Amino acid sequence: MSISDLGDQPNVVLLHAFPVNRGLWLPVAHQLGQAGFRAIVPDLPGFGESPVSPRNPSVEVMAQAVLSDLDDLGVDRFCVAGLSMGGYVAMAMLRLAPDRISGLALVDTKMAADAPAARDNRYAVADRAEAEGSLDFLVEAMIPNLLSPITIARRRDVVDTVSGWIRSTDPAGVAWAQRAMATRPDSTEDLAGFTRPALVLAGADDTISPPAEQRQIAAVMQDTELVLVPDVGHLSAIEDPDAVAQALIRWAGRVAD
Numbered sequence: 001m002s003i004s005d006l007g008d009q010p011n012v013v014l015l016h017a018f019p020v021n022r023g024l025w026l027p028v029a030h031q032l033g034q035a036g037f038r039a040i041v042p043d044l045p046g047f048g049e050s051p052v053s054p055r056n057p058s059v060e061v062m063a064q065a066v067l068s069d070l071d072d073l074g075v076d077r078f079c080v081a082g083l084s085m086g087g088y089v090a091m092a093m094l095r096l097a098p099d100r101i102s103g104l105a106l107v108d109t110k111m112a113a114d115a116p117a118a119r120d121n122r123y124a125v126a127d128r129a130e131a132e133g134s135l136d137f138l139v140e141a142m143i144p145n146l147l148s149p150i151t152i153a154r155r156r157d158v159v160d161t162v163s164g165w166i167r168s169t170d171p172a173g174v175a176w177a178q179r180a181m182a183t184r185p186d187s188t189e190d191l192a193g194f195t196r197p198a199l200v201l202a203g204a205d206d207t208i209s210p211p212a213e214q215r216q217i218a219a220v221m222q223d224t225e226l227v228l229v230p231d232v233g234h235l236s237a238i239e240d241p242d243a244v245a246q247a248l249i250r251w252a253g254r255v256a257d
């Protein structure tokens with residue numbers, strides 16, 4: 001997979017959302033690097049510069065791809081932060097390699113599996129992406145849900161950047177990831193067993209992973225800080241990188257202590 005690797009130890013792996021790429025995390029990664037952490041930011045399979053996986057779609061396949069990249073970098077233990085789909089992948093990494101994860105940050109994500117209607121919608125989106133071979137329909141459908149009303153009104157640069165990321169994604173990667181997310185399991189038990197430093201962070205205006213759901217995730221884990229960033233929607237890392245970086249630096253600092 002393609003990867004950005006910035007700064008020094010301890011290692012912080014940053015996993016991006018659907019249907020964007022590692023650019024989502026780069027402003028935060030630079031701040032982590034300046035604060036003395038090593039930020040490792042992959043493109044998940046099928047996104048950015050990473051090819052679509054030839055394997056059957058699952059979040060575990062994405063997690064294995066990240067773990068294999070970390071092996072190649074010689075990284076054994078790490079903190080991992082995942083935003084939305086990246087959070088699903090982080091939870092799969094927790095199932096596959098619990099002893100390697102020294103801190104977990106779940107950002108604008110969900111611990112529950114999909115309800116049947118949401119799963120059916122994913123299969124419909126996957127089929128449409130493949131049939132149309134273009135993601136213009138996703139830009140139109142997703143921007144109002146990905147970004148807060150304030151970001152959309154005041155930050156044309158962010159709207160354009162995110163729209164460009166979606167348009168440049170491979171429709172085959174979108175279809176694969178939708179089918180992968182549709183089969184993901186409930187992660188509540190995995191999170192309940194996690195005892196190391198945890199962070200649950202979301203935009204206060206996130207309608208995809210709303211604050212009430214974030215409070216439930218924070219209550220399940222044992223050593224958790226909950227942060228809700230004002231005026232920010234689902235893509236918090238690009239809507240307010242400074243606030244997100246500050247929270248991650250605090251969390252990674254707790255791991256390093």
Ligand code: MLT
Binds near residue numbers: 016017083084086181
């Ligand atoms: C994301 O931002 O990664 C998506 O909202 C995840 C999802 O479709 O569940």
